[in-house]
Amino acid sequence: MADFSVAAMPAARPQNPNFSSGPCAKRPGFTLDALSGAALGRSHRAKGPKAKLAEVITLSKQILGMPEGWRLGIVPGSDTGAVEMALWSMLGARPVDVLAHESFSEAWATDVVKQLKLADARVIKADYGQLPDVAAIDFSHDVVLAWNGTTSGVRFPNGDFIPDDREGLVIADSTSAAFAMELPWGKLDVVTWSWQKVLGGEGGHGMLALSPRAVERLLTYKPAWPLPKIFRLTSGGKLSEGIFVGETINTPSMLCVEDALDGLRWAQGAGGLPGLIARSEGNLAAIAGWVDGNERVKFLAQRPETRSCTSICLVIAAPWFVKLDAEAQAKAAKAVAALLEKEKVALDAGAYRDAPPGLRIWGGATVETSDIRLLLPWIDYAIDAVSTEF
Incomplete structure (x- = not known):
């Protein structure tokens, strides 16, 4: 059982819940009309x-x-x-x-x-x-x-x-x-x-x-x-x-x-390569600011300078989670990802099958930082909610 109070369910959801690491989110404003030619x-x-x-x-x-x-x-x-x-x-x-x-x-x-x-x-x-x-x-x-x-x-x-x-x-x-x-x-x-x-x-x-x-x-x-x-x-x-x-x-x-x-x-319209890099790095910065001081999660990348700004991998660090054995950790991490998907706030956001249990949030240039910011409290909520099952 959780040894801390469960975070309240956030009121706002990301506009685009597609955080898959491939195929990745379409560019902002995309519609099928773009393919008419x-x-x-x-x-x-x-x-x-x-x-x-x-x-x-x-x-x-x-x-x-x-x-x-x-x-x-x-x-x-x-x-x-x-x-x-x-x-x-x-x-x-x-x-x-x-x-x-x-x-x-x-x-x-x-x-x-x-x-x-x-x-x-x-x-x-x-x-x-x-x-x-x-x-x-x-x-x-x-x-x-x-x-x-x-x-x-x-x-x-x-x-x-x-x-x-x-x-x-x-x-x-x-x-x-x-x-x-x-x-x-x-x-x-x-x-x-x-x-x-x-x-x-x-x-x-x-x-x-x-x-x-x-x-x-x-x-x-x-x-x-x-x-x-x-x-x-x-x-x-x-x-x-x-x-x-x-x-x-x-x-x-x-x-x-x-x-x-x-x-x-x-x-090209987003500022070329500098603009694309800025968008991706902005997404990483938003997640890094949230991870800092957060007892629930940490980066899988052990050195800050090696953290990816696209395939942003997180491991669950909540006290209840780290006490579990490996099999239970894998089940709990999948339950967190499943809850995020059920609430339609993050689709396909679970860690890769061969990676340590956790979450993988795509932060490439087609992802809006505003959607990243709206997702983060949902991750807090999901981790706390799943803790009651373990």
Whole structure:
């Protein structure tokens, strides 16, 4: 039973209760009318539809401030497809260090060690809430990492640990970082993301950005294993340049393309990258101010400078909760998330299935800070209400 009085049920609810970490909330003011110009029923290879695909690439590069010489393509399979293309196409040329500190970076480690079976691969691990020891990285190796841990709410605060004169490539899964955080392009060689995160697009399409060094690897190295068509970035010893101007490997959804364009145009009107970062950081700041001094919750990220401003992960710290065993904690955390969903104040806000029990609140740029502020007292209420059941 609770050893403190239960907080009163708040009177106000968020305007938009969508706090899922993917697919994420649509941009403010979105309606289906925004998709009325979609090239439905058309070939994606026709002039008009291909121009829309090319515009997604151009606007993305402009908003992100991608350096000259980088190539950006739309690829199948969301961020997962983009990361897999990079791993299967480029690794094996030299030893590999994989940084694993949450579910998806753990998956990349599994790919490298158990699927590609690279004998000279090292996995540098950290528990949820922490970053791997960057001092242990050998940058004569290729390096694979997740810039922002979507399931842990932990991000790299900067790229200072990556040397400019590195020998290997740095492959950065940036799906919940792109458009919400400054990415140190000069420190990275492959950057991936998907449409359904910070700009609230629809799922299924990934973005693959390659530095000149990454392109050189593709042109000078041939993996020992066969590559399926959907992973091939070269043909006849040359880069498949069409991928980077809108000629996709497989058929994209032109409805999703129109939606991606809508999100990108909204991003321009929201102040471009600085404006998007400010919106995301504002959401983190609102939650941080509430967590400070709150006995019910704390951040999963153990160091403030590593707290994500998009996938904001919280653990329950109420005295009644920490006394429970692991099984009961998992049930209690799910009950808190279920109550928030029942009250229609936060949908899909439970922690990722492999993460410690708690909540995960998406704070990307499409989420209004006013909705974050209205959600927070509901979390207090839900934790207190669930305490009476344990």
